[in-house]
Amino acid sequence: MFFAQAKKPTIMIVPSDLWCNKNGYVMDYNNQGTIEKIPNYKQAFQENSELSFVISKINGLMAERGFPLKNMESVLKTLSKDSAEDVMMSSKDSGSSVSESPIDKLKKVAKADIIMQLTWTVASLGPKKQITFNLQGLDSYTDKQIATAAGTGNPSFSVSEAVLLEEAILSHLDNFNNSLQDYFEDLFENGREVVIKIQKWDDWDEDLESSFGSDNEELSVIIEDWLSDNTVKGRYNTTDATENMMLFEQVRIPLYYERKGKQRAMDTRRFVSNLSRYLRGEDFNIVSKVVTNGLGKATIILGGK
Incomplete structure (x- = not known):
C-alpha cells in the first residue's frame, strides 16, 4: 500500500559517456574557452539502430514495475523543435560563453529526477554472444550515484543486443529499482x-x-x-x-x-x-x-x- 501510494521518481535512460565515446558519438563543446568532448546523443540515435531498441526494452521493464520514464529520443526532438540544439552548436563556433552546457539543457527539458546511465559491450564466443553491462542511477541535480547494477549475461545465440541486455539485467533490476525508490523517498522527506x-x-x-x-x-x-x-x-x-x-x-x-x-x-x-x-x-x-x-x-x- 505504501509503495502504491508513494510518488515515483521520473527517470530518463541515457547511453553513458563511455559508450558514446567508444562508438564515436561525441562532439566538441566550447565551455567558456575550454574545449570539452561531450556525447552527441542525436547522432547516436540516428546512426545506431540498436540504441533505440535497447532503451525501449529497458523502458518497458521499468514501466512494468510502475516507474514513469522520459523517452530520451522524444526529449531530443523537443530540443530540436525549440531550436535549442542550434543555439548550442553556434556557441561552439562563436566561442561565446554560456551558463549551461548542452547536457544541462537536455536534463532541464527532460525534467527527470533520476538519470539511468547505461554502458554495455557485446563479445562473441564462437556462434554465441555475451553481453556485459553497467547501469548507474544518478541524481540529475547533483550527479551523485544513488544506485548501480552491473554484470555479465549468459552466452546466448540471440543476435539482438536488446534481448541480450534484457536477459542480463532482469535478475538485478528489482534491487536497482528499490534503491531508486528509497532514494526518492529520502528526497521527499528531507x-x-x-x-x-x-x-x-x-x-x-x-x-x-x-x-x-x-x-x-x-x-x-x-x-x-x-x-x-x-x-x-x-x-x-x-x-x-x-x-x-x-x-x-x-x-x-x-x-x-x-x-x-x-x-x-x-x-x-x-x-x-x-x-x-x-x-x-x-x-x-x-x-x-x-x-x-x-x-x-x-x-x-x-x-x-
Whole structure:
C-alpha cells in the first residue's frame, strides 16, 4: 500500500559517456574557452539502430514495475523543435560563453529526477554472444550515484543486443529499482540538495553587510533567515560569506509546491526566484537577476537585472 501510494521518481535512460565515446558519438563543446568532448546523443540515435531498441526494452521493464520514464529520443526532438540544439552548436563556433552546457539543457527539458546511465559491450564466443553491462542511477541535480547494477549475461545465440541486455539485467533490476525508490523517498522527506550563490553587481551601492527592512538587519542575515524558513527542515550550509558574495551548499528544497490547488515540481530556479521575489518586496526593494547553472545550481545577482 505504501509503495502504491508513494510518488515515483521520473527517470530518463541515457547511453553513458563511455559508450558514446567508444562508438564515436561525441562532439566538441566550447565551455567558456575550454574545449570539452561531450556525447552527441542525436547522432547516436540516428546512426545506431540498436540504441533505440535497447532503451525501449529497458523502458518497458521499468514501466512494468510502475516507474514513469522520459523517452530520451522524444526529449531530443523537443530540443530540436525549440531550436535549442542550434543555439548550442553556434556557441561552439562563436566561442561565446554560456551558463549551461548542452547536457544541462537536455536534463532541464527532460525534467527527470533520476538519470539511468547505461554502458554495455557485446563479445562473441564462437556462434554465441555475451553481453556485459553497467547501469548507474544518478541524481540529475547533483550527479551523485544513488544506485548501480552491473554484470555479465549468459552466452546466448540471440543476435539482438536488446534481448541480450534484457536477459542480463532482469535478475538485478528489482534491487536497482528499490534503491531508486528509497532514494526518492529520502528526497521527499528531507528535500532535494542544491547549491545557491548570492553575488552583487559592481555598480550596486549596497552590499550584503548593508542593513534593510524595519528591523534594520544585515542583508546576509535576512537571506539566511529566509532560507531557514523555506528549506526542508531548515537544512542548508553557509559555505562562504563576505560583503560581496555568499555560497550556500547542501540546500534542501522541497520536491513539490502547491499552485492553484495542484502539486507542481519544485526546481532550483523556482525556489531561488521565490527568494528574489521576497527581496524585491516593499520591505527591501532589492532588484536582482536569477541565473541558473544546470539543474542543481542557481545564482542571484543583486542590484539590477
